[in-house]
Amino acid sequence: MQKLKLIYPLMAILLLAACSKKEEHAAVTIPGIIPKPVSLTPGNGHLHWDGSVAIIAKSADEKNVGELLATFLKAKNIDASIAEFSEDKNQIALYTAEDTTLHNEGYKLTIDEKGVSIQANNGAGLFYGAQTLLQLLTENSKEVPFVTITDYPRFAYRGLHLDVGRHMFPPEFIKKYIDLLAHHKFNRFHWHLTEDQGWRIEIKKYPKLQEIGAYRKETVIGHARTADRNDKKNYDGKRYGGFYTQEEVKEIVKYAADRYVTIIPEIELPGHALAALSAYPSLGCTGGPYEAATTWGVFDDVFCAGKEETFQFLEGVLDEVVELFPSQYIHIGGDECPKTRWEKCPHCKKRMKEEKLKDTHELQSYFIQRIEKYLNSKNRQIIGWDEILEGGLAPNATVMSWRGEEGGIAAAKQNHDVIMTPGNWCYFDHYQDTSKTEPLAIGNYTPVSEVYSYEPVPPQLTTQEAKHILGAQANVWTEYIPTSDHVEYMVYPRACAMAEVVWSPKESRDYNDFLTRMNIHFKRLDEWKVNYAKHIRKETDSLNVSKN
Known part of the structure; x- marks a missing residue:
């Protein structure tokens, strides 16, 4: 390169x-x-x-x-x-x-x-x-x-995430994204590569993932919560998709490494699997047919926990993933997995009986622990969303706490490492302004000031427990973020605030001081041609007026 x-x-x-x-x-x-x-x-x-x-x-x-x-x-x-x-x-x-x-x-x-x-x-x-x-x-x-x-940094883990499953972005933009996060002293790029709506990484052993799973037939128009899923007029009728080749992935991994950024890939399991099931329907409980999701949300069809074929498939996928990504961690998802199909599936019922599992939550724990054991055999460790706590936490797992801070607190008290990423402060797909001119977002309101106010170490933890808080991460889910420019608009300057949360000493942080420095930093963002949101320029301008 x-x-x-x-x-x-x-x-x-x-x-x-x-x-x-x-x-x-x-x-x-x-x-x-x-x-x-x-x-x-x-x-x-x-x-x-x-x-x-x-x-x-x-x-x-x-x-x-x-x-x-x-x-x-x-x-x-x-x-x-x-x-x-x-x-x-x-x-x-x-x-x-x-x-x-x-x-x-x-x-x-x-x-x-x-x-x-x-x-x-x-x-x-x-x-x-x-x-x-x-x-x-x-x-x-x-x-x-x-x-x-x-x-020097306050936290060892300083992360920024990007979902390419809902909407995909070209390799050149991924490099720019890495350039910007590296400049702001983030050191982890969490690359969310698989979803219900699309499988985005080439797996040579399973070519149908690229041929079928990487594409959806159309995409919902507007807000999925208000759209009638059965009304065709609420869809754009345009086939959408694509994937990153292994050569592109290698190039991006090297590009990041040159900037001392570790890429953590995420392969979602057992839920958020419709795109994979559309390519290999035998991996689901019902056998399909399935298709990649055309709208957003959580879907009942997930990887079957009772079939050995499921684990053979996932191990084959992970074999190629660990060859492409040298990171210590592999993110395996674990979130938002409905148990509806498992509760009726004869294969899953048989698995539960054989493994003496009392309910489907323990079945999910079995699933996660089995994948963890396989990755541990490859000298890798897993990260999972905080749902992996349900039914018993995998022995060496690191928890990414997104549904508030409770999961992270519970994991730290169990002596598990934690990365804090609670939605109230760390979700950059939220609205950042209350005006009606803002582009469509998933909901909620998270302005720069709220991001800046975040403290990753909960006061409920003892000094020893607090050592398990490795750091924090901001997440960028792209259901309503279809373009590279839109990504930049949602991420900056909120990422500037998060950079200070994870790098700078807690006692030195002051929001007005941050705004003063951002007034200069905007010129740098302009130099780098970042399509950043300008809401806080009103705050920085008024702060300058008051000083003068």
Whole structure:
């Protein structure tokens, strides 16, 4: 993949380095940084750029970050190259060195009359230091302020999700999505790849998933809650679908890894399976026929828990998934699985009798634990939505708590790791404004201020239990989000607020301060051609007026 697309337009100016004279005056004003760093000390001047730049890099991680910088400098006709040593002041020094004060993924960025240096314990820290450097560029891109920043994340897991099952987005947009989340120091991209409405990943062992399961015959028009599902006039009559080839997936996984983002794939089971059943109807309790859903919601037809064929199929799918995705975690869904078919299915009844399961909730637990055991045999771990708590939690499972915080609290008290993603704060498919001009959304109201107010560690937990809260994630479900521009509108600037929730120290967060910094950050979003929602610009403008 060409590295030209790797960072952002601003990177060009980047750097650095080219240093010239030190200005003697009072401490400079530092442009707003999102997310807010742990510690920032402004200096008394600026570093001006001219001439060529040497990017000092020796280790593999240093060279990876350095190559990204050099590529974008060259794209803007700035002579930049990787070097292992330079006596010239026009340099950016990247170096990894053990420093316990920086923590994992932390960095120290220093800009002074000697040039620019970024120190970190690992490549991720170097990368995040580079992202902060980008935000320090002045508007005319000719200089950066003298400053010393020491920074590291509050949480290890900082996630952003995207559902491509309901609506699919091209690989180039997925890369832009990764670019943006990486710039805001998120480190996990949760890729929701299968749904009732479409199967979006190529599985070579089961070609009908691509041929049949990847497509639905039409799509409901307007809000599914108010549409008559049996009235044809409420559908658009247009076949919809597609899938990502394994080569595309490999390319995107590599693209993310270069930016220190881990992609966590989600293969939904046992529910949300209509697209898969449309391709392989014998995997359902009734045998079909089935078709990929043309409207939104929860459907009774799910993978049959009583048939061995079901588990053979899912193991075959997961064999290919783990080859494509090196992440420790594989998300297996586990949510919204009606038990209607299982309660009547002779295969499921037989399974329950043989396994001594008292009800269908325990049957779901059996299903999840069996899949977990298989993935554990591949040296992987599962994440599931909080419904996997029902009927008994799989031994090594991590819980993603979405139906409020209760599931996460319960899991942490059972000594299971948790990722918080409760809908009230973390669902970016909700409305973000109350005006009637807003595009159709699933419902609810989650403005930027509410996202920013979220605290991932519930007060009910003890200090020991709280250690199981790995972090938080924002979710983007796309029933009513059909285009890439619409995705950006729903995600930004809410993702900027979530970035600060999961990165910055709890005690340093202040909403008015965030708005002040966002007033500068909007210009960066404009530079990157992000179709962000502008509702909070009214708040930032009024805040500026009050200050003046």
